[in-house]
Amino acid sequence: MSESLLSAIAAIIGGDGVLTGVAAAPYCKDWRGRYAGEAIAVVFPSTAQQVSDVVKLCVAQGIAIVPQGGNTSLCGASVPLANGSQQIVINLSRMNSIRKVDAINYTMTVEAGCKLASLYEAADKADRLFPLGLTAIAPHCEIGGNLSTNAGGIGVLRYGSARDLVLGLEVVLPDGQIWNGLRSLRKDNTGYDLKHLFLGAEGTLGIITAAVLKLYPRPRSVATACIAVRDPQVAVALLSHLRATCGDKISGFEIISRSCLDLVFKHISDTYEPFDSKHEWIVITKLADVLATPLDVPLAESLKSFGDGIIAFDITSEETRAERWWRLRKNIAEAQKAEGISIKHDVSIPISSVPQFIAQASTALRASYPGVRIVAFGHIGDGNIHYNISMLDAEKNSDFIEQQEQGVNHIVYEVVAQLDGSISAEHGLGQLKREEITRYKSAIELQLMRDIKRTLDPHGLMNPGKVV
Secondary structure, eight states, rough: OOHHHHHHHHHHOOOGGGGGGGGGGGGBOOOTTTOBBBEEEEOOSSSHHHHHHHHHHHHHHOOOOESSOOOSSSSSSTTTTTTTOOOEEEOTTTTTOOEEETTTTTEEETEEEEEEEHHHHHHHHHHHOOOOOOOOOTOOBHHHHHHHHHHTTTHHHOOOOOOGGGGEEEEETSSSSSEEEEEOSSOOOSSSOTHHHHHHHHSOOOEEEEEEEEEEOOOOOOEEEEESSHHHHHHHHHHHHHHHGGGGGEEEEEEHHHHHHHHHHHHHHSOOSSSOOOEEEEEEEEEEEOOOOOHHHHHHHHHHOOOOEEEEEEEEEHHHHHHHHHHHHHHHHHHHHOOOOOBOEEEEEEEHHHHHHHHHHHHHHHHHHTEEEEEEEEEEEGGGEEEEEEEGGGGGGHHHHHHHHHHHHHHHHHHHHTOOOOOOOSSTTTTTTTTTTGSOOOHHHHHHHHHHHHHTTOOOOOOOTTTO
């Protein structure tokens, strides 16, 4: 069966667009190296019609379909399962055209395989901004995957997550039909807003092949501050103060713990302490405005008027200097990867409860697992904290993670639940949290999700084993 299927697929997309065996293996393993499966083939269509034709072939033969972009999923959503089932990976990297940039309408229509970096460049050429501000994976990820996981990043505080940046979608449905919803309208009140079914669905309800994205005015003035604060409670209070004094000019507000900084200095070259003394917590924030009025002075005035809790701060409007600070934030994931494996959590909490979460979870973990290292950082501006645990002694990590992962997760997720948070803020569920979510969503929510899945994908062939 597989030989005839592969021949039929090759006839649609060309023989050079079909990889099997050893050549396909890299696409069957996730970015973190945690999940690996096997596929009959990895195929690379160039058009939505080719995607449609391949899906129809797979459905006819009962072959599961795994949509894939840049394969930077952190939860195993973009790779085939390791259960021996028959699966085809549909990689959209060849669908990388920017179909249209409409600067007057502040939109661009792009294909799913466009790398995020290319969208930044296209927007900039049109004197516009595409504000989906991811960090470590930005050079590698593709917009289809960003939309399928409802990616967040450092700009959510001002611009919202990926879901908020989409006006329309083109989607290949699980039966192979193509839904053309590529509308560039800000207002369209003609029934259910179907695009939201596919945003954040991790490819379980269909394959996003193109999107109409929102653009924004390009900032003319930027000021960045690096701030040493006493603790997360001060950071949260400072955010509230800045929002009251600087308004919507705040386009990023990130917190970094000392454990993060130590790992970055250890593993990432050309990184330096931002202050003369070491501090346990720092915040990096950015103001941006479309007017060319300098922002250094109002930012400094706001920080000076805050009161107790700020230990030190520095401000710059120079891009090179600001980037040195942002490198501390952007390279945390890479530094952790160099240090070894860890138990990662991507959680969201009401902003006012973030300090309580960090304190409560850290106290409980250290009581249960003496000698753990807690790496806490992230988008405190929208309540999304990356909260990762490993042993200080890297040689003990493998045993610790193998034996204790579920116990660690239980401690962290119970605190999250008590504070009315979410166990997945921006990375999705994938394979990693598919079972875990059943403990934290209500029965009716889970049933509605399963009903939607069953309605759109009655044969269960679209990215099975992920999300629901």
